[in-house]
């Protein structure tokens with residue numbers, strides 16, 4: 001128990017340390033590194049607006065309550081209760097006289113953290129690689145059920161920071177390197193979780209794309225990049241009615257994310273019209289009055305900066321009463337929005353003390369969630385290579401599994417706190433990264449156990465060799481078997497030795513445990529070598545990927561508790577693989593557009609320049625003409641598909657896109673201007689048919705990319721749609737995409753609005769970002785659409 005507390009303290013100590021770093025204002029000198037961008041002030045903090053009916057109803061109820069509260073009670077709704085402040089990682093106290101039972105705030109995102117009898121779901125990165133909205137939603141629903149039944153009001157997830165660089169430690173918690181994919185996954189997760197009456201807390205707002213120095217670094221990002229690359233997932237979160245948002249540890253353009261008035265007041269509560277509340281990343285609050293006026297609603301877990309300090313500030317006029325009323329209404333309306341005022345279960349565990357016999361009721365919340373875990377797991381496998389149809393396995397006479405990643409962790413699945421490990425001490429299958437984004441495994445089906453069951457059923461001579469370092473013995477054993485499967489892994493996680501110099505990021509992109517060497521040894525001795533990779537992100541595979549004996553490669557990612565079963569489903573052909581890479585795998589480290597910023601110079605505040613701008617992931621490879629090893633969106637199948645030409649039509653809409661209408665809307669562009677209906681309503685429909693030309697049924701992930709007009713400064717293409725369809729052999733399926741004005745807009749920095757550039761848009765439909773099968777120029781139907789609009793309006797009248 002003590003060691004556990006120590007670890008938790010260690011995990012959070014960095015942010016506390018960060019406060020002790022003196023902020024020295026250096027005079028501007030000749031060193032270009034000492035010139036910093038500024039984050040413009042945006043005050044006052046916007047009052048909450050009811051962006052739709054659900055919020056409207058919730059806000060109305062909340063306002064009635066707030067009228068009855070004292071100043072102290074209102075502030076209390078936004079004041080964390082301490083560490084430990086109760087049974088959960090974050091706690092807000094109840095106010096009995098209005099029936100508010102308080103909030104239990106807890107991690108997230110892939111399962112209930114630090115509590116038993118829960119499910120360990122596939123990580124976000126695997127959910128994303130299914131490219132399947134309904135699977136992602138189902139994952140959210142199952143997570144929502146587990147949180148609710150444990151009595152947790154607020155799920156600290158989803159984590160939607162982009163994979164700006166493959167070295168970043170927490171990429172596996174999120175959705176990869178594309179803002180559209182991340183936005184869709186965020187949306188579906190929030191709808192899923194909140195449908196079970198649990199509040200989502202989408203994180204980390206914003207530009208927390210590395211672990212190193214996360215507690216003090218300034219992410220310096222230009223306005224257009226911010227809006228087009230990093231903001232879209234948060235915009236989708238608002239459209240999905242997220243109850244809350246977590247402000248990140250880092251600074252943004254020089255100003256702390258937890259008290260940055262531009263991003264909180266200006267962008268989040270202003271442009272996006274977010275009606276919920278903003279809490280700080282844990283221990284990440286840097287001030288009271290400044291943070292509150294800049295839009296922070298709730299410092300957690302410790303609320304010392306708020307509480308009596310904000311009460312005092314209201315009394316002496318440094319914080320307006322209206323700000324505190326707004327804060328309280330935001331917290332209470334999120335609670336009403338998710339129906340937590342009725343029949344919400346009480347917390348039934350103590351996350352700080354396993355030995356607490358009173359509160360640890362050990363409620364089993366798993367149901368049959370293993371089924372969806374296994375289904376997502378199998379659907380998230382990405383088949384990267386498959387020569388001579390080596391996969392699926394067809395009853396090989398003999399099979400050997402090689403590498404420690406094939407077997408169980410020798411010390412059990414939950415031995416390391418928050419799964420925190422270093423390369424030397426972890427072995428066994430990798431099914432979770434480390435840090436706050438973890439949970440206890442209820443069990444862990446490793447690949448060897450799952451394949452054993454198949455071997456028994458299909459009478460395969462199965463053997464294994466779980467040593468990673470004896471390459472000669474591995475080669476000798478492999479040479480005696482018909483098929484050899486080598487297992488590789490690469491792990492990463494959250495900064496744990498203090499936020500200042502966190503080690504969660506990856507030091508390199510190599511496979512752990514001698515993996516490269518092991519593959520080469522086996523491939524040199526067995527002509528049917530298959531490689532399976534459990535990894536948090538890209539690994540360097542250049543030394544072996546073209547080896548003629550490496551016949552097949554399966555990218556398995558971070559699978560959770562059913563890792564072995566999900567793999568066996570794909571290996572043996574029960575499931576036809578359809579996962580797609582949610583990021584690019586490069587040939588050389590230098591090809592990736594951004595690195596972790598290590599250069600702290602002599603300056604007390606390290607700066608990370610997002611100088612690659614819009615060129616993140618495939619956008620960079622495309623625009624620089626760099627051939628990747630495997631591109632974004634890539635993934636093979638056991639069958640093959642053909643694509644018909646595209647046809648298009650305009651959709652009847654409720655709102656017009658006449659220029660004067662847009663102007664009017666934008667002149668009045670205050671709160672919520674980025675989520676207006678005219679901007680997001682589907683206007684264009686793109687159709688095609690996809691045919692399964694092979695002998696087995698399977699899913700195809702059809703992707704729509706848009707190439708913007710030439711001179712508007714956009715990268716060559718951007719993902720704007722995807723559909724995962726199931727097609728029987730020899731049959732056709734219709735695929736349908738819809739585009740909105742927003743989908744075809746860029747952020748105009750001068751006028752601070754979304755505009756659809758003039759010129760030719762090309763629609764590129766394909767099986768990956770580089771395998772484009774059907775192309776067309778987007779047709780403009782302005783006139784036609786106006787007529788349709790008029791007839792729609794008259795029908796409504």
Ligand code: BGC
Pocket residue numbers: 011089107108156203281282436
């Ligand atoms: C992480 C958050 C997490 C919080 C609470 C922080 O260190 O950055 O993602 O939700 O801790 O555990």
